[in-house]
Amino acid sequence: MFLGMLDGYQQGAFMALALRLVMADGEIHPLEKTLLRIRSAEMGGGAKAPPLELVDMPNLGLFNTRASRVIVMLELYVLAYSDKYLSHKELPILDELTQVFGFKEADLAPLRAWAKGQTPYSIQGWNLIHGEQQIPVA
Numbered sequence: 001m002f003l004g005m006l007d008g009y010q011q012g013a014f015m016a017l018a019l020r021l022v023m024a025d026g027e028i029h030p031l032e033k034t035l036l037r038i039r040s041a042e043m044g045g046g047a048k049a050p051p052l053e054l055v056d057m058p059n060l061g062l063f064n065t066r067a068s069r070v071i072v073m074l075e076l077y078v079l080a081y082s083d084k085y086l087s088h089k090e091l092p093i094l095d096e097l098t099q100v101f102g103f104k105e106a107d108l109a110p111l112r113a114w115a116k117g118q119t120p121y122s123i124q125g126w127n128l129i130h131g132e133q134q135i136p137v138a
Contacts, residue, residue, distance in 0.1 A: 001118070002071045003042045011043045013058035014072055017093070021076055024090045029083040031123060038126050039075060060100050069101040070111070077115030078122060 003011060018039060022032040063069045076094060080086050086094075098108060 001042065001075070001122070003039055003075060004044075005071060006043075006068060009059075010062050010068055012048055013060070013062050014075065015040070015043075015048060016058040017072065017076060017097070018079055021079055021090055021093050024093060025087040026089075031082040032079060034123055034126055035079050035082045035119070038122055039079075057096070060097070063101065069103070073097065073101070073103065073108070073111050074115060074118075077112055078119050081112075081116050081119045082123070 003014060006014060018036060022028050022036065028036075063072055073094075076097070080090050080094065
């Protein structure tokens, strides 16, 4: 939803983080795939994760504003909650970002709440756009 506000380098680093997150539990849930497609489309479809950043942590210094750090956390929480629960294998990635970005637990509660509420709407919107759900015609 907000990824268009990131520059191209930040978008590539975000995609690396997103892929690391969804692959953390050893499987990519179908809803995670849908949300990855949505996020990619939001960035114009051209954001690519640099291959080395899939193995090593991306350059988090690229997220040099509070807004960019909040965007990353919001969007990653949406992905994390897409399969209805936050995997214990995803937590270390999110915890590391929390520390590097300087967030406190109190900062994260509203981000998590927003993500939990947003996730089903993102998926529903994608399905509506791509004809995977019928829309009543008046």
